[in-house]
Amino acid sequence: MKFIDEANIQVHAGKGGDGSASFRREKFIPKGGPDGGDGGRGGSIWAVADRNINTLVDYRFARIHRARNGEQGRGSDCNGKGADDIFLRVPVGTLISNSETGARVADLTHHEEKALLARGGNGGLGNLHFKSSTNRTPRQFTRGEPGESLELHLELKVLADVGLLGYPNAGKSTFIRAVSAARPKVADYPFTTLHPNLGVVRVDDARSFVIADIPGLIEGAAEGAGLGHQFLRHLARTRLLLHIIDCAPLDESVDILGQAHALVTELRKYDEALYQKPRWIILNKADMLDAEGLKAVRALFENDLGPEAKIFEISALTGQGCREVCYAIMTSIEASRSPEPAATEEPLPEEDA
Secondary structure (H helix, E strand, C coil), X not given: CCCCCEEEEEEECCCCCCCCCCECCECCEXXXXXXXXXXXXXXXXXXXXXXXXXXXXXXXXXCEEECCCCCCCECCCECCCCCCCEEXXXXXXXXXXXCCCCCEEEEECCCCCEEEEECCCCCCCCHHHHCCCCCCCCCCCCCCCXXXXXXXXXXXXXXXXXXXXXXXXXXXXXXXXXXXXXXXXXXXXXXXXXXXXXXXXXXXXXXXXEEEEXXXXXCCHHHXXXXXXXXXXXXXXXXXXXXXXXXXXCCCCXXXXXXHHHHHHHHHHHCHHHHCCCEEEEEECHHHCCHXXXXXXXXXXXXXXXXXXXXXXXXXXXXXXHHHHHHHHHHHHHHHHCCCCCCCCCCCCCCCC
């Protein structure tokens, strides 16, 4: 299935049914009075988050969603039937906004969470509502209200605790294969991932986190180079970013520190909030360097980022260092999830008698 994370749709709620202007006419009851019923409510359109769906491909081709109108009222005090609501099932993590104004309509982050997209019109009133002591034969009734119509933009932002950031072929897909059951494509020739992959990393029986691998960035992504910024939205909900760096590139003239700076610049161009997220440096392919070379690369980043920077050396291919990184990530996530300790109030000093 093709991965689709954006779609534009139109939603049209149903119109309410008109009220009825009717009078009771039965044998031996020539003047039975008004008995017009109300119109039925038009159908509304809802969005429902579903964890069993992971793409918006259904809405790339089915763009117009229209609910039915309510039925008209009838005589004999019969109200029209209300139309059924329509429920559009979308992946968990879908952000829905108004295409014309840009206003946020809903952000569905939990399974079975619902949001009203377009409200159906109320049914009109029958002439039964207009009778009075001075108006014995009312012929007034009201029309049903029109339903809402909107053009909406659907945007999927995957839910993950950790996001992988890096140049193409830095080893992001190999890393997610090493620490989870996800199986993105890897090979011994250069290529880039084309769509995000999610993996669940289980550090023990009761502790786990979700990691997201997105297509690699390159310098000039803001101007559309490579795949551009189109997949960075999937890192927006993460708590921590892992900057995967190839510390043993095939071309010895490659400036790995300069590449790291260029990627961070692209990240900042896209979103300042994403740039401010905690970011750890993961030096991958450590098995291809000797101890002196690895020490020199580490010193390069320590001097640039400072002693407080989190830097790890791993080999995603052999698994070296991956377990330690996962435990450190789990500890960091648990610390961010734990509530802050409640402030204790100091007792007031006793007043002198």
